[in-house]
Amino acid sequence: MHPLAPHIEALIFATDQPVTFDEIVSCLREALGQDFAEAEVREALEALHQRYADPAFAFEIVEVAEGYQFMTKGAYHPVVATWLKQTTRKRLSRAALETLAIIAYKQPVTKGEVEQIRGVNCDYTIQKLLEKELVAIVGRSEGPGRPLLYGTSEKFMDYFGLKSLDDLPKPKDFKT
Template sequence: MLFSETLLAALECLLFVAAEPLSIKNLANILETKEKDTEELLDSLARKYNDKESGIQLVRLAGGYQLCTRPEFSGYIEKLYKPQAHALSRAALETLAIVAYRQPITRAEMEQIRGVKVDGVVNTLMEKKLIQEIGRKEGPGRPILYGTSGQFLQYFGLDDLEDLPDPEKFLDKAAVEEAAASQGSD
């Protein structure tokens, strides 16, 4: 059977966007073709990738087909998706959580909550673009106010700050009551 380029392109699109292997039956239903014709389309697509020495290949996996990268290019992919070389320290994570839940917040307010100086940690978080200056507080000295950045949302896979988990779900009740009491005495 001679296939249209459109049908072959549609098959390629389906395989590209699928997170899991697609069965011949599933592909045939979507493309509105016979299973035998779908197999021929798959063979044609596999030849297309093999002939042009592509970085992509068509692979049969788990009873279906999927577009995958060729193993010989794994080194490049690892460079793209290499883990962050420098993970955040515990102090940085604590300070970042304070900023995320209490923003806008000044350095002095962060230090009051943590009980230690935060200059180095704030500088690190600023360098990593996880927090940013968002204004100045009214009052003596007009201290800088900090808040989280768009990079913070992206780093933690959040759409907006409302997606932050409720701290009461992962803190014990005593810690929550202690924090509330310290807020009331400010």
């Protein structure tokens, strides 16, 4: 294994947020007092990626939202989901998930457009999604009154394990 790999592994393991490549390089340089070439760090990351690709591990290091993070492999999602369901309450209501889906697929979108699609007032739901930092205000519409425009955030990408919005399921893939 690459000599930097255990240091990178410890760094990624120690945080619940994705760690960017630049953060990894910076941390290694400061902690180990050496100037590492980016290619050397990428080599170590690749060694870790290959190590955790082994079926003996239930988790892997994946790149999400421009960073690296440990995640449970798909084969083990049912067990983890059952555990989480038993030990925690649902974090997002059906209304929040519907609103979030509309924002994700239609962004940038105004509250009025979301309400028109859902057919109900969305003030409370959008406020809660803003508080959870799953959506963000991304600008203002040019329409009358210049309403706020909403879009998804990096935290949304992390929450759903997405690298980019292109990873969202295509609407044609939905079962009706």
